[in-house]
Amino acid sequence: MGVNIVQQEYENYEIHLDELMDKYGNSILRLCYMYLNDYNLAEDAVQDTFINVYRSMHTFRNECNEKTWITKIAINVCKSYMRKSWFKRIFTTDTLKEEGYNYNFNTNIDRENIVGEIMKLPQKYKEVILLYYYYELKIPEISQVLGIPSGTASIRLKRGRERLKETLEDWYYE
C-alpha cells in the first residue's frame, strides 16, 4: 500500500478527503450500487461514506489499511440503509408501485450480464463476492469489513462462486 493518507495531520483533512474521493470514490460508488441495487441510494451511500470518513479521520488508527477502513464504513452505511423500514418496504416487497415512487436507475444495466448476476445473489454471498473479486480484498480484510470470522467469509465466497459459476461461464475460471 502507498502513503497512508488518513494518518496525516488533522488540518489537512479537507485535502485528504479530496484525495480519498479521487482514489476510492468511483469504486465505492459502484460497490454501493451493486450492493443496494439502486443508483440513487448508492449516491447517498457514497455521500454518507465520505462524510463519515471525514468525521472519523481522527479516530483512524493503523489497525487496518485505509482501503479496508473506508470499505468497512461504506458497507456499514449500505447495511444501515437496508435496515431502514422504507428500504424494506420499497425494495423487498411487491408493494413498490402502491407504496411510493421508485427512481431506480438499474435499468441501465443489462441484468443478464455479470453485474446483473452479482446483484441477483443473496446478500451474504454478494457482499463477499464483491469485496473479494471487485474490491480485491483478502479474506482477513473481508472478515474485518463484515465483522464475520474468516472461516465464514471463505465459506460464503465458495458458495457465492458456485452460484455464479453456472450463470457466468464466459467470465468464470478458477
Add this chain to the structure above:
Amino acid sequence: MNRIFKQDVDNILKDMYVTSEMKSKIKEKAYSQNNKRIISFSKVAVCVAAIFAFSACVIGATSIFEKVKEKLGNTYETGILKAIPPKENTIYNNISIDTAAAMTDGNSAVAYIVIDDKETVKRIDDTAKISKLNINLVEGNNSMGYTVESVGYDKNKDTVIMKISIDGKNLENKEISLEATDIMSGLESKSYDTKGYKISDIINENATFIEADKGAYNTEEGTIEEYKMLKPDEINIPINNDKTIYISNCAIKDGKLYVQYKYKAEIPNQGSLYFRFNSGLDDYYNMPNVVRNFSVSEKGDICTDDIESKNGWCYIENIFYIDNISQSKDEFLNTTIFTEYDYYKNVVRGNWNISFKVEKLKDVFEGKCNIDINGVNITRYSLSPIGITLRGYSENENVSMYDIDPVVIINGKKIHIYGTSSSEWILDEYKNMEENIVFKYSFSNVTNISNAEKIILGDKEIIVEKN
C-alpha cells in the same frame, strides 16, 4: 477470475463515477460544522433539505392558499402559479386536509396540502406523517406515482404543509383524488445509542417454542421456512422510557437467535425497531434472515402474517443466523445488542378524501436543441417552475442520465436540481423513432423561472428560449 472480473464490472459501470458536483456536495456537508443532518440526494427518502429549509417557517396568514404562498416564493407574485381553491374541505376527527395549490407543466404535477388540527390539544407536529396515501387520477381511477415531503410546520397553529410531486403526463385540467388514512406524529427516534443489552442478560433460558400457523419467508433464500416461533410475552424488557416498546421474548435454538419485540399500536407501522450487534470492537449489521409480523388476540390466539394490532400491541419476531456473527455460543452471549427504533406516539385515525384539479402553468418554456449525452440525442426541452423535461432519441431503452445534475441559470445564479430524475421509454406509445425517451427532473421547490437563462447538462448547455 480476479482481474477479468474487475475489468468487466468497471467497464460495464464505466459511466458511473463520482462527479465533481457530487464531490462538492460531500465536501459542503462534511465541512459544515453546523450541519448535523445529512442531506439526501435521493427523492426516495424524504427530502430533508426541504424540511430544513422550511422547518422554521411561521405561517401567519389565514387562508389555505396564504399558508403555502410562502413556500412558492415569488412564483405566485409573478402570476405564473395557478392555485386551485380546494373543492372539498374534508374534516375528520377535527383535522382538516385541504389542497392549497396544485399545478402541472404538462409533464408532471405538484400539489401542496395543508393538514390543520382544529383542536387545542397538540396532536400533530413537524414529524407528522400520513400512514397511508393514495393518489388517483379520477378519470379511469388510475393509481399514480408520487413522492411526499413535509415542507412546513406552524407550531402555533398546529398546521403541517406537505408537498406532493405527482408523476404523469397530460394532466392539465384533470381531476386528481387523494385518500389519506391516519396521521401519525410525535416521532420518538433512537439510533446509535450507547446503551445496549448483553445477549446473556436478555436470553430467556426457559423460552417456549410453538408451531406457527404459517412459515415465515426467508428473504435471502427465497423460501418459506421457520415454522418454529417463540411464545410471546414470556419476558418484558422495556426499550424506551415510555414503555411503549418491549423485547417480549428472546432465545437461541438450533444456531439461531430468536428475538421478539412489540410496540404499543393503534395502527400498523406506528413503530419499527432494528437490532445492531457489537462484539466490543465491531458492529455487526447482519440482516435477519427472517422477519415475522404477528398479532395476539385478547384471548392469546396468535396469527402470523398479521400486521394489525388485536390486543393493543404489534408483534415482530426476528430470527438471526448467529453462526454468521460468532463462532461459538459463549462468544455470542457476550455480544451486546443495541436497539434502534422509530416510534410515533400520536395517531389520529381518519380517512380523508379530497380531490383537486391541476391547471397548466403559464411559464413553461419549450424549445428545440441538439445535444448528445450518454448515447441519447436530446432534441427538445421544457423548463417550468416544477422542473425540466428532456425529450430525445435513444437506441437503447436502458439508457441512463444519472451522472447529469442539471443546473438552471436564473438571474445569473445556479439553481441545482438534485437527483430527482425519472425516465421513460415511450417508443411503444408514440411509434415515433425521432423521439422515444423522456427524462424528467424536478426542482426541490417550485421555482420562478421567468428569468431563466440557460440549462446546463454536464458540459453542454441549452439557451432557454422565452416563447
